[in-house]
Amino acid sequence: MTLFKELNLDQQILRAVEQMGFTEATPIQEKVIPFVKEGKDLIGQAQTGTGKTAAFGIPLLENIDTEEKVTQGLVLAPTRELANQVAEELNKLGRFKGIEALPIYGGQEIGRQIKALKRRPQIIVATPGRFMDHMRRKTIRPQTLKMIVLDEADEMLSMGFIEDIETILAEVPKERQTLLFSATMPKRLQSVTKNFMKDPEVVAIKSKGLTVSSIEQRYIEVPEKQKLDTLRYLLDIDPPELSIIFGRTKRRVDELSEALSQVGYAVEGIHGDLRQERRDKVLRKFKKGTINILVATDVAARGLDVTGVTHVYNFDLPQDSESYVHRIGRTGRAGEKGVAFTFVTPREMEHLKDIEATTKSKMKRQSLPTYAEAMAGRYQQAIDQLRETVRKGGYEDLDEAAKGLLDEYGAETLVAAALKMATKEPDDKNIKLTEEASLRPKKSSFRGKSGNNKGNKGRGRNNKFSFDKQGRKGGRDRKARR
DNA sequence: AAAAAAC
Numbered sequence: 001m002t003l004f005k006e007l008n009l010d011q012q013i014l015r016a017v018e019q020m021g022f023t024e025a026t027p028i029q030e031k032v033i034p035f036v037k038e039g040k041d042l043i044g045q046a047q048t049g050t051g052k053t054a055a056f057g058i059p060l061l062e063n064i065d066t067e068e069k070v071t072q073g074l075v076l077a078p079t080r081e082l083a084n085q086v087a088e089e090l091n092k093l094g095r096f097k098g099i100e101a102l103p104i105y106g107g108q109e110i111g112r113q114i115k116a117l118k119r120r121p122q123i124i125v126a127t128p129g130r131f132m133d134h135m136r137r138k139t140i141r142p143q144t145l146k147m148i149v150l151d152e153a154d155e156m157l158s159m160g161f162i163e164d165i166e167t168i169l170a171e172v173p174k175e176r177q178t179l180l181f182s183a184t185m186p187k188r189l190q191s192v193t194k195n196f197m198k199d200p201e202v203v204a205i206k207s208k209g210l211t212v213s214s215i216e217q218r219y220i221e222v223p224e225k226q227k228l229d230t231l232r233y234l235l236d237i238d239p240p241e242l243s244i245i246f247g248r249t250k251r252r253v254d255e256l257s258e259a260l261s262q263v264g265y266a267v268e269g270i271h272g273d274l275r276q277e278r279r280d281k282v283l284r285k286f287k288k289g290t291i292n293i294l295v296a297t298d299v300a301a302r303g304l305d306v307t308g309v310t311h312v313y314n315f316d317l318p319q320d321s322e323s324y325v326h327r328i329g330r331t332g333r334a335g336e337k338g339v340a341f342t343f344v345t346p347r348e349m350e351h352l353k354d355i356e357a358t359t360k361s362k363m364k365r366q367s368l369p370t371y372a373e374a375m376a377g378r379y380q381q382a383i384d385q386l387r388e389t390v391r392k393g394g395y396e397d398l399d400e401a402a403k404g405l406l407d408e409y410g411a412e413t414l415v416a417a418a419l420k421m422a423t424k425e426p427d428d429k430n431i432k433l434t435e436e437a438s439l440r441p442k443k444s445s446f447r448g449k450s451g452n453n454k455g456n457k458g459r460g461r462n463n464k465f466s467f468d469k470q471g472r473k474g475g476r477d478r479k480a481r482r
Numbered sequence: 483a484a485a486a487a488a489c
Contacts, residue, residue, distance in 0.1 A: 079486065106488050129488040159486050249484060272486055298485055319484070 002030045008037075010062050012096035017058070020092055026051035031203045033059050036179065041200040043193060044181040050205060053089050053305075056149050056179050061094045063147060063177075064122045070144040073101075073123040074172070076165060078155040079302055080105040080127055080276065081283060086151060087125040099123065104140075106130045107276030114139045128156065128164040135171060142171045150192075153182040154322065155302050157189055169196045184322060215332035219342040219352060219363040226368070227315060227343055228259060228433060233374035234341060235265065235293075236424065239381060240311035242286070245295045246327050248316035255433045256315060257295040264424055267293035270300055301326040307333060314342040317351060321358035341366075382422035386415075 002025045004017050025033070028050045035042050036059035046052055060073050075090075077083040083103045090101035102121035104113055106129055113130075117139055124131070124140065134140035148169065150156065156165060169178070169192075178197045182189060193200060222230045231245070247253040250271040257269030268282045268291050279299075286294045287306055294300065295315075301323055309331045318324040324342075331338025342363060344352045356362055389395075405414055 110489080127487060129486095131488095133488050155486090161487070164487090302486090323485095 007033055009033075009058065010097065013058055013061055013093060015096050016093050017054075022054070026055070028052060028203065028205050029055040029058070031205075032056060035201050035203070036060065036177070037062055039063070039177055041177060041197045042179045043185075043197070043200045043202045044179065045183070045185060045202070045204040046181065052151075052181055053086055054093065056151075056181065057086075057090050057093050060123070060147055060149065060179075061090065061097060061099055064094075064097070064099055066098055066122070069120050071117075071120060071122060071124055071140070072145060073147040073149070074131075074142075074145050074168075075101075075123065075125040075149040075151055076128055076131065076156065076161075076168070077125065077151045078127070078159055078161065079299060080107060081279065081299070081304055082152065082302060083125045083127050084280075085305055087123075090123055090125065094123075101125055104130055104134065106133075128161040128168065131168060132164055135168070142168065143173060145172045145176060147177045148172060148179070150178075150180045150182075152302055153180050153189055153192075154184045154186060155326075157186060158322070162188060162192065166192065166196070183325065214337050215328055216337070216339045217328065217342070217361060217363040218339065218366045219344050220366050220368060221346060221349065222343050222368060224345050228256075230343065230368060231313060231315060232260075232263065233369035233371070233377075234313070236374045236377035236381070237369055238311075238339075238377070240292065242289065242292050242306065242309045243294070243311035243313065244300060244309060244327075244330050245293060245313040245315050246301065246318065247295060247297060248319075250297055252316065252433070253295050253297050259433065260293065260295065265293055266291040267295060269295040271297040272299050298323055298327070301330070304330060305333065306330070308336070309333070310338055312338065312340040314340070317342060317344055317348050318355070321355045324355050325359055378424045379419060381424070382419045385422050386418060 003023055004014060004025055005023075007025060007030070009017070028044065028046045032042060032044055032055040036056060044052065044055065046055075056075075060075075064072050075083075075086055077086055083105050087101045087103035090099070094101065100119065100121040101123040102116055102119075102125070104117075104124050104126040106127060108130075110133070113134070114137075117124075117134070131140065135142060150165065156162065178200075180189075180193060180197065180200070220230060235243075245256065247256050250273050253269045253271045257267050260267045268285060270279055270282045274282075282291075282294070285291050298318070301318075312328050312331045314324070314327060318327055328338075328340035331340060342352070352363070409417075
């Protein structure tokens with residue numbers, strides 16, 4: 001165990017770190033900080049929730065020359081939310097050194113961004129698309145950059161940003177420091193490290209599997225039609241303080257959040273089709289605890305750092321094991337405990353086994369929660385609520401009414417009725433989700449007259465002309481491979 | 483096949 005005090009940090013940075021409440025460095029911070037301070041290129045292979053941002057952020061800030069009024073550092077991130085979050089943390093860490101980290105991403109008014117860029121922030125945290133846009137407009141001059149960080153590089157790869165990243169890397173000075181962080185190291189990423197990094201140090205934080213042990217992983221085999229009830233039962237039996245529910249499509253997220261809010265849960269949905277303002281607002285409400293349930297597509301799976309998420313629900317099984325790892329990694333952060341439930345339809349059981357195999361972890365099977373258990377949970381919540389109300393006091397003006405009611409009904413009846421009143425509505429509302437979100441196409445799905453289905457039967461996964469990770473066929477890239 | 487990301 002290493003203390004930040006022992007890491008030879010700049011006084012101003014150390015002060016910020018301590019003010020943020022950190023005294024001990026996490027394993028990845030302990031290893032990464034010295035290398036980066038020396039100016040070395042580095043590949044960091046670490047799972048989420050390990051303190052990665054500070055691991056590259058602290059030395060990045062240290063290496064910034066505040067005398068020079070130019071942009072010196074660039075962090076590229078896969079999603080807008082992540083860019084925002086990283087910038088926020090860098091601003092906190094760099095506060096006393098007087099460093100500004102500016103988030104730059106799409107969906108924001110470009111004029112305002114250009115104005116902000118004129119302040120010459122020392123660090124830019126960007127999503128690739130908008131950064132490229134600024135490069136073309138010459139509102140960002142990549143020539144002044146000295147340090148580049150590729151955060152969640154495997155995600156940027158699987159989202160198809162890899163060519164953008166290569167374009168950007170080709171534009172920045174050769175004399176620079178490049179850091180790459182990634183949970184996994186697919187081949188295509190290795191070629192980036194080979195072409196654009198100089199003799200990088202590799203720092204891997206060892207762990208048995210890809211998942212964090214503080215997360216309890218369970219799965220429930222549940223038919224598509226019973227998913228919504230099952231979810232509601234789970235939420236009532238073991239109410240989460242803060243939870244994220246992942247759905248497979250944007251439409252699905254809309255429907256699910258609508259359905260849950262109709263039956264009284266404090267919930268909002270978030271996905272990429274919402275306007276950026278809306279996305280930011282929902283996230284703020286979730287972080288503040290105004291809502292305790294966030295229904296999301298995989299937009300929220302990556303890097304999103306909200307402390308105190310106690311439960312993650314995979315309402316729909318994730319597409320691949322990487323998505324699974326990222327999703328459940330939203331809980332159990334910073335060593336806290338978390339539970340991840342995964343819903344699996346009977347026909348998806350095989351896919352679940354694949355995920356277990358790749359992540360080298362075992363999910364515990366759990367049987368379907370029952371209506372009776374859910375009701376017991378709802379009553380328990382009502383009891384807690386009543387206790388809390390008694391504890392808080394401030395109901396003296398009801399004394400007279402209380403006396404009258406007592407004469408009329410007697411104590412037991414009244415308390416029971418009060419509890420009943422505070423109990424969440426039972427399932428009288430008939431809410432349904434229109435979309436089925438099973439991974440394999442439905443048998444009945446009408447595919448036109450190609451008749452290909454027959455010919456493909458039984459081959460599936462073993463087909464050697466399969467797609468690569470990005471889902472592209474070989475040779476169809478815009479640029480030829482080098 | 484879906485999601486994310488630039489206008």
